[in-house]
Amino acid sequence: MPGSRVNADVWISEYMTPYDVYQHGVVRILAHKRTDYQEMYIVDSGVYGKALVLDGKWQSCTGDEFLYHEALVHPPCYYHGNPRRVLVLGGGEGATVREVLKWKSVEKVVMVDIDRDVVEACKQHLPEMHQGALDDPRTELVIGDALEFLGASENEWDIVISDLSDPIEEGPSFKLFTKEYFEQCRRALKAGGCFVIQAGPTAPPEMALHVRLVNTVKAAFENVASYASHVPSYASPFGFALGSAMPIDLRPDPATVDKVLGEKTTGKFKMLDGAAMLGLMNTPKYLRDAIEAETRVYTLDEPPKFFGEGIGRR
Numbered sequence: 286m287p288g289s290r291v292n293a294d295v296w297i298s299e300y301m302t303p304y305d306v307y308q309h310g311v312v313r314i315l316a317h318k319r320t321d322y323q324e325m326y327i328v329d330s331g332v333y334g335k336a337l338v339l340d341g342k343w344q345s346c347t348g349d350e351f352l353y354h355e356a357l358v359h360p361p362c363y364y365h366g367n368p369r370r371v372l373v374l375g376g377g378e379g380a381t382v383r384e385v386l387k388w389k390s391v392e393k394v395v396m397v398d399i400d401r402d403v404v405e406a407c408k409q410h411l412p413e414m415h416q417g418a419l420d421d422p423r424t425e426l427v428i429g430d431a432l433e434f435l436g437a438s439e440n441e442w443d444i445v446i447s448d449l450s451d452p453i454e455e456g457p458s459f460k461l462f463t464k465e466y467f468e469q470c471r472r473a474l475k476a477g478g479c480f481v482i483q484a485g486p487t488a489p490p491e492m493a494l495h496v497r498l499v500n501t502v503k504a505a506f507e508n509v510a511s512y513a514s515h516v517p518s519y520a521s522p523f524g525f526a527l528g529s530a531m532p533i534d535l536r537p538d539p540a541t542v543d544k545v546l547g548e549k550t551t552g553k554f555k556m557l558d559g560a561a562m563l564g565l566m567n568t569p570k571y572l573r574d575a576i577e578a579e580t581r582v583y584t585l586d587e588p589p590k591f592f593g594e595g596i597g598r599r
Contacts, residue, residue, distance in 0.1 A: 291310070292310065292312070292331060293310025293311055293312060293331060295310070295311040295312075295314070296308045296309065296310055296311065297309040297311060297326075297328070297338060297341070297343070299341065299342060299343055299520075301486075301491060301520055301521070302490050302491060305490070305520075307343075307520040309328075309330050309333070309336070309343060309518070310330060310331050310332075311328045311329070311330055311331075312328075312329045312330065312331045313328065313329040314326060314327075314328050315327045315328060315329060315335065315410045316406045316409075316410055318402055318406070320400050320402040320403060321400070321402075322399055322400045323339050323340045323400065323403075324339070324340055324341070325337070325338070325339055325400075325402065325403050325406060326338040326339075327406055327410045327411065330348075330518075332348065333346045333347070333348035333349060333517075333518045334346050334347035334348040334413070335347045335410065335411055335413065336518070337377070337378055337403075337407060337411065339403070343518060343519065344377075344378070345378055345380065345414070345518075346518050347411070347413045347414060348518065349516055349517055349518050350378070350380055350414060350516075351554075351555040351556055352514050352515065352516045352517075352556050353483075353514060353516050353519075353523060354380045354381055354383070354384050355384060355514075355554060355555065355556045355557045356512070356513075356514035356525060356556070356557070356565060357381060357384070357446065357448060357481060357483060357525060358381060358384035358385055358446060358481075359384065359387075359546075359550075359554075359557050359562075360481065360510075360512065360525075360527055360562065360565065360566070361444050361446070361479035361480070361481040361527055361529075362385070362388050362444060362479075363537070363542065363545060363546070363562065364479055364527070364529065364531070364533060364534070365443055365444055365477065365478065365479045366549075367443075367549070368385075368388055368390055368391055368443040368444045369390055369391060369392045369393070369443055370391075370392060370393050370394075370441065370442050370443050370444075370475075371385045371391055371393070371394040371395075371442065371443060371444040371445075371446065372394075372395050372397070372438070372441075372442045372444070372445045372446065372473065373385065373394060373395065373396040373397070373446045373448060374397050374398075374431040374434075374435075374446065374448065374449065374461070375397075375398055375447065375448040375449040376396050376398060376446070376448040377398050377400065377403040377404050377407050378407045378411055378414040378415060379396075379404075379407060379408065379411070379414055379415025379416075379418050379419045380414040380415060380418075381396070381446060382394055382396050382415070382418040382419060382421075382424055383414070383415055383418035385444075385446070386418055386421055386423060386424070387550045387551045387552075387553060387554075388549060388550055389549055389550065389551070390549060391423060392423060393423055393425065394423055394424050394425070395424075395426075395427060396419070396424065396425070396426050396427065397427045397428075397429055397430075397431050397434045398426075398427075398428060399428070399429065399430055399431070400428075401428045404419075404426070404428070431447075431449075431461055431466075432460065432461065432466065432469065435466075435469040435470065435472075436469065438472070439473060440472070440473075440474070440475050440476070441473055441474075441475065442473050442474055442475060442478060443474070443475055443477075443478050443479075444474075444478060444479050444480075444481075445470045445473055445474055445478070445479075445480045445481075446480075446481055446482075447461065447466075447470065447480070447481065447482035447483065448483055449461050449462070449482075449483065460585060460588055462482070462498060462501070462583055462588060463501065463583045463584050463585050463588050463589075464501050464504045464505060464582050464583060464584050465584065465585050467480070467501060467502055467504070467505035467506070467528070468504075468505045470505070470528075471506060471528070474530075477529075477530070477531055478529070478530075479527065479528070479529045479531075480502075480506065480527070480528040480529065481525055481526065481527045481528070482498065482502065482525065482526050483523070483524075483525060484498040484499060484502075484511070484524040484525050484526040485498060485523070485524055486519065486520075486521035486522065486523055486524065487511075487513045487521065487522045487523065487524040487572055488521040488522060489571060491521055492524075492572060492575060494589055495511070495513075495524040495526075495572075496572070496575045496576050496579045497579055497581045497582075497583060497589065498524075498526055498583065498589070499511045499524075499526045499576050500576065500579040500580070500581065500582060501581075501582045501583045502526045502528045503528075504582050505528065506528030506529060506530065507529075507530050508528065508529050508530065508531065508532055508533050509526060509527065509528050509533075510526070510527040510533045510535060510566060510568075511524060511525070511526055511527075511568050511572060511573075512524070512525055512527065512565045512566050512568060513525065513565070513568070513572075514556070514565060524572075534566075535566045535567070536563065536566070536567075537559070537562050537563055537566060538559070538563075539558070539559025539560045539562065539563050540559060541559070542558070542559035542562045542563070543558055543559040546558065
């Protein structure tokens, strides 16, 4: 093609639908291991920087991860208003904990990840993401199973953040996108607590998982909000589901949000401010209509399955 220049000879082909592939060019492979739970790569992708890839699925990269992690963490913290104890389930890169620690009120954040190999590789190769957050004195790292940890928690957390890898059938996470899991998260929250989960892509051809996850969160929480952030390296707007027993204001006042963030956080944001928060919470009509019409609830007997693994090719 005239004018094109290709600087990569190694490609990760990530299957988005049966007809669509996103290819990520790889400049260097920094780490690779088949752990006890999944296949892990940490790669240098060139234009998007360094990235974590699990079971062939792009998790996050240094070039645009802030568009994911700021959107995941700060809406539930804002709606709570004064989070002190935060539980992060998954989050191997450490970037979710990094964002949590921006809230001055946070006294303790516990990150529970099942795969020690992934966490250690991210600590070594992705310092741009964790920025030392896993070594902060307020942080406790637990290598273990999220369901087992939740089973021992009740009325303990202000915020529960479910930052899990995609529910690939052969992977470690697919049971953690079910009604039973969300009910456990609900029991783990204090009164007035908030829960959030990464809930898959929201582009029209790919939105079924998100729509059903939102409906499943509704089976455990009185108030649920669907929202999304466009993360270019995901090739799709990426969705989140926020759940709480408390009402969720879907029209947050930008000036009020800016005031709260200015007073209660360190203020180190790349994407989020009051105007961005208002935009996040205004879900498009096609997605609202699909959520309203959805009836399926994911359970342990019928959990979700994410479409397609990816592969690396030369």
